[in-house]
Amino acid sequence: MSLSDSQSLERTPGRAAPACVWRARMTGLIAWRNLVHDRVRFGVTIVGIAFATLLMGIQLGMLVNFMQTISAVVDRSGADLWIAAHGVKTVDLATPLEERRRFQALSTMGVASAEPYLLGFGYWKKPDGVLETVILIGVEPDATMGRPWDVLDGVNVHDALLSPDGVIVDRLYAAKLGVSRVGETFEINDRRVRVVGFTSGIRTFTQSPYVFMSLRKARSLATNLVHGGKTITYVPIRVADGFSREETRRKLAARMPDVDVLTSADFSGQSRAYWLFSTGAGVSIVSSSLLAMFVGVVIAAQTLYASTMDRLPEYATLRAMGGSRFYLYSIVIQQALIGGAIGYVFGMSAALLMAWAGRESSATPEIPLSLVLGIGLVIEVMCVLASLISLKKVTSINPAEVFR
Numbered sequence: 417m418s419l420s421d422s423q424s425l426e427r428t429p430g431r432a433a434p435a436c437v438w439r440a441r442m443t444g445l446i447a448w449r450n451l452v453h454d455r456v457r458f459g460v461t462i463v464g465i466a467f468a469t470l471l472m473g474i475q476l477g478m479l480v481n482f483m484q485t486i487s488a489v490v491d492r493s494g495a496d497l498w499i500a501a502h503g504v505k506t507v508d509l510a511t512p513l514e515e516r517r518r519f520q521a522l523s524t525m526g527v528a529s530a531e532p533y534l535l536g537f538g539y540w541k542k543p544d545g546v547l548e549t550v551i552l553i554g555v556e557p558d559a560t561m562g563r564p565w566d567v568l569d570g571v572n573v574h575d576a577l578l579s580p581d582g583v584i585v586d587r588l589y590a591a592k593l594g595v596s597r598v599g600e601t602f603e604i605n606d607r608r609v610r611v612v613g614f615t616s617g618i619r620t621f622t623q624s625p626y627v628f629m630s631l632r633k634a635r636s637l638a639t640n641l642v643h644g645g646k647t648i649t650y651v652p653i654r655v656a657d658g659f660s661r662e663e664t665r666r667k668l669a670a671r672m673p674d675v676d677v678l679t680s681a682d683f684s685g686q687s688r689a690y691w692l693f694s695t696g697a698g699v700s701i702v703s704s705s706l707l708a709m710f711v712g713v714v715i716a717a718q719t720l721y722a723s724t725m726d727r728l729p730e731y732a733t734l735r736a737m738g739g740s741r742f743y744l745y746s747i748v749i750q751q752a753l754i755g756g757a758i759g760y761v762f763g764m765s766a767a768l769l770m771a772w773a774g775r776e777s778s779a780t781p782e783i784p785l786s787l788v789l790g791i792g793l794v795i796e797v798m799c800v801l802a803s804l805i806s807l808k809k810v811t812s813i814n815p816a817e818v819f820r
Contacts, residue, residue: 465759473767475708477781495652510649526664536638542594554634571613589625756799
């Protein structure tokens with residue numbers, strides 16, 4: 417920005433407009449010219465902020481995906497409450513439970529429905545003989561809770577689960593399991609199964625695919641159960657209309673003190689907390705997400721600070737022309753906001769593009785609107801804070817320096 421630029425701005429028509437609007441336009445134009453005056457510095461600033469945004473978007477998106485994946489079977493079950501064996505820490509690490517718990521629940525006031533649910537492990541044999549660990553989920557064909565969701569090709573879940581040896585797997589893991597089409601037969605724990613349908617986007621944190629089937633079939637396949645017969649692992653419950661979830665939970669807990677009765681929200685949170693804070697994988701993801709935020713903030717702050725400091729002679733000129741501190745503050749802050757916004761748009765666009773490109777993979781960033789807006793707010797705040805740090809130097813400029 418040159419002295420003639422500022423003088424031309426002073427002569428710009430528009431004195432009829434309110435003074436505050438005119439000043440805002442002028443400071444905004446000066447801030448923009450400061451940014452683009454040195455094209456190389458401007459490019460470096462935008463690239464730095466964009467990279468910081470991309471880093472935060474991808475890493476935090478992976479954390480969101482991680483949290484959603486851990487508790488998906490609970491969150492998408494449609495149940496209000498869950499009965500689990502005492503001490504179960506996460507939904508995927510199930511412990512056998514007697515089915516009589518279901519009947520005890522059904523006889524409790526406030527319970528509209530209680531259904532058997534079995535979650536276990538098995539070994540899926542591929543056509544080449546390689547074994548893959550899978551997570552078996554067994555529900556009754558006419559169940560209203562815990563059924564597979566996002567089923568493709570209009571498959572009727574009730575009929576699919578009733579079909580002999582029928583199982584439903586997710587498209588994301590089809591190649592991993594060696595599945596190419598509906599109707600193919602495989603083995604789980606040396607017993608025959610037949611793929612009768614696919615779901616879309618049901619991921620697992622452990623990368624052991626979920627395989628949905630009838631409760632009867634799951635009982636014959638699960639290797640982690642001590643007893644066959646009537647064994648289950650959970651009882652999902654739906655509370656009757658007009659009854660409180662918490663009150664119903666307390667009644668069930670009082671009636672069955674030797675098991676855990678949890679709300680879906682509590683069970684979901686408990687599962688997430690276990691993997692996030694009690695395992696090395698969770699701690700690693702949380703740590704890398706926090707590190708990404710820190711690095712992103714440092715990059716954004718450093719680039720804006722350096723950009724502001726490079727313009728000190730121009731600010732000295734404005735001071736020599738009689739510009740107030742508030743006037744300089746407005747220019748520097750607007751410069752930070754403009755630079756941050758441009759870099760954010762490029763960086764977030766790249767993050768969203770990468771998330772879209774990896775949508776068919778078993779592990780892809782999930783970037784909801786709340787995360788998009790949150791990262792934008794963080795970037796802008798950090799850019800403004802970086803500019804405020806440099807303001808101390810700007811406001812301490814001696815106007816006489818411009819004439820030396």
